[in-house]
Amino acid sequence: MTQSRIKDVARINLRTLPEDTDPHYKFRYVDISAVDGMGHVSIPDGDVSFSSAPSRARRTAPAGSVLVSTVRTYLQAIAAVPCHESNLVFSTGFAILEAGRKVDGRYLGYYCRSQQFIDEVVSRSTGVSYPAINPGEIGNVPISPPSLEEQGRIADFLDPETARIDKLIDRRKIQEGNLAEKSYAAVSEILVPGILSDPAGSWPWTWLPKAANDRPLVRLGYVCRLQNGLTVDGRRDVSGDVVTRSYLRVANVQAGSVALDSVTEITVPRDVADRSTLRPGDVLMTEGGDLDKLGRGTVWRGEIPDCLHQNHVFALRPEPARLDGDYLALMTRTLHGRCYFESTGTKTTNLASTNSSKILSFPIPLPDVAVQRKLAAQAQKVLEECEVATRLLIRQRALLAERRQALITAAVTGQFDVSTASGRNVTDGVQP
Incomplete structure (x- = not known):
C-alpha cells in the first residue's frame, strides 16, 4: 500500500452555504450532538430556515460523504452522511470528506472510524477542555489505502458485520428498557397494590385504586416536616460567627442516590447553617428539573457530616413512628408518585418545578410503619436485582462496541484478509 494523506484522496469542506443564501431556505440542521459514538446520525424532526438557523449551520454534502467532528474527536462523532428526503445542512464543527477517485467512499468512512485515524487526529488536536483540530490538519493525516x-x-465485509453487532447492541438497549419498566411496575404494585390493574380513585387522584382500610391516604405534611435550604448569596455578611461546610446542590441529588463526586463548600452564619443542616434519614427532593424526574426522592444517609443543602433542594424529615424514609423515597418513584408530581408540577419549555406546598400535599397510602419497612425492603430487592442485570447489559454493550471498533481497525489496516476471514467470531458467546 502506498502512503498518502487524506487530502490526497478526498476533498474537505467542499460545499458551504453562502452568506447571501435565501433567508427562507429550509433544511434540517445536523449538529455534532446528532452523531453518536457508533456513527449513527439522528436527523431532527423539524426544518429551520437559513435566517433562523445557528451561524454554524453552513456545511452541505452529498450522501455518503464522511462527517468527522473536529472537536473532541475521541468521542467518535464520525459518520457517513445519510440519504434523506429533506435538505441537510451540517455544523461547521464537522470536517466533511468527499471521496475522490482513489478511494472508495465506504472504505473512507470506515477508515475514519478506525482507532488508527482517531488516535492520529487526537494527537494533532490542541486545547485541554475541548481539544480540536483544524480541518486542514485532518487533510494531513496519513492513509494507506489498498x-x-x-x-x-473490505467495505462489503464490514457492512454486514457491523450491522450484526449494531443489532445486538440495539437488543441490549431494548432489554435495559424492559428491565426499567419491570422495576417501575413492580415497585408501583408493591407499594400501591392495584394501581396498575384497578385504578378507581376519585378526582383528582383518578389513577389510585380505592384506599384499603389498612392503608389510608394521608397528606405528607401530616407525617413529615419540610426543611428549606440556604440561599446562596455572595453579598451575605460572613464576618461574625460563621462556619464553612459542604452543601448539596440540585446536581448532587439523583433519583434514588446522591452524587458526591463534586460537592461545594460554603461559608455562612452559624444560625443559617443550623437551619439548613441535613440529618441522616432525611428524604431529599429537588425543586425543579426534567418533568419525569420531578419529585423523585432519595434518602440522605449522613454521607457527609453536618452537610447543608441549597434552597432548591428540599429536606423532608419524617416522623419516625409514622413514616419510614425509605418507604417515602420509593413511593415517589411509583406510578402514583409520577402521576402526582407530573400533574401538579409547573411546566416550562424544557423544565418543570414544584414547591413545598405541593410536596406536603402529596397523598401517600400509610400502613403501619412496620409494614412500610417490609414493603420498602421488598421493593428495594426488586430494584437491586434489576440494577445488577442492567449493569451486565451495559457491560455487554461496551464490549460489543469495543469489538466493533477493533474489527473496523483490523480490516482497514490490513491486519487480516477479509476475503477469507469471517467477522462472526466477534459475537461468539453473545446471545441475541
Whole structure:
C-alpha cells in the first residue's frame, strides 16, 4: 500500500452555504450532538430556515460523504452522511470528506472510524477542555489505502458485520428498557397494590385504586416536616460567627442516590447553617428539573457530616413512628408518585418545578410503619436485582462496541484478509 494523506484522496469542506443564501431556505440542521459514538446520525424532526438557523449551520454534502467532528474527536462523532428526503445542512464543527477517485467512499468512512485515524487526529488536536483540530490538519493525516477492488471488499465485509453487532447492541438497549419498566411496575404494585390493574380513585387522584382500610391516604405534611435550604448569596455578611461546610446542590441529588463526586463548600452564619443542616434519614427532593424526574426522592444517609443543602433542594424529615424514609423515597418513584408530581408540577419549555406546598400535599397510602419497612425492603430487592442485570447489559454493550471498533481497525489496516476471514467470531458467546 502506498502512503498518502487524506487530502490526497478526498476533498474537505467542499460545499458551504453562502452568506447571501435565501433567508427562507429550509433544511434540517445536523449538529455534532446528532452523531453518536457508533456513527449513527439522528436527523431532527423539524426544518429551520437559513435566517433562523445557528451561524454554524453552513456545511452541505452529498450522501455518503464522511462527517468527522473536529472537536473532541475521541468521542467518535464520525459518520457517513445519510440519504434523506429533506435538505441537510451540517455544523461547521464537522470536517466533511468527499471521496475522490482513489478511494472508495465506504472504505473512507470506515477508515475514519478506525482507532488508527482517531488516535492520529487526537494527537494533532490542541486545547485541554475541548481539544480540536483544524480541518486542514485532518487533510494531513496519513492513509494507506489498498487497491480500489480491495477497498470494496473490505467495505462489503464490514457492512454486514457491523450491522450484526449494531443489532445486538440495539437488543441490549431494548432489554435495559424492559428491565426499567419491570422495576417501575413492580415497585408501583408493591407499594400501591392495584394501581396498575384497578385504578378507581376519585378526582383528582383518578389513577389510585380505592384506599384499603389498612392503608389510608394521608397528606405528607401530616407525617413529615419540610426543611428549606440556604440561599446562596455572595453579598451575605460572613464576618461574625460563621462556619464553612459542604452543601448539596440540585446536581448532587439523583433519583434514588446522591452524587458526591463534586460537592461545594460554603461559608455562612452559624444560625443559617443550623437551619439548613441535613440529618441522616432525611428524604431529599429537588425543586425543579426534567418533568419525569420531578419529585423523585432519595434518602440522605449522613454521607457527609453536618452537610447543608441549597434552597432548591428540599429536606423532608419524617416522623419516625409514622413514616419510614425509605418507604417515602420509593413511593415517589411509583406510578402514583409520577402521576402526582407530573400533574401538579409547573411546566416550562424544557423544565418543570414544584414547591413545598405541593410536596406536603402529596397523598401517600400509610400502613403501619412496620409494614412500610417490609414493603420498602421488598421493593428495594426488586430494584437491586434489576440494577445488577442492567449493569451486565451495559457491560455487554461496551464490549460489543469495543469489538466493533477493533474489527473496523483490523480490516482497514490490513491486519487480516477479509476475503477469507469471517467477522462472526466477534459475537461468539453473545446471545441475541
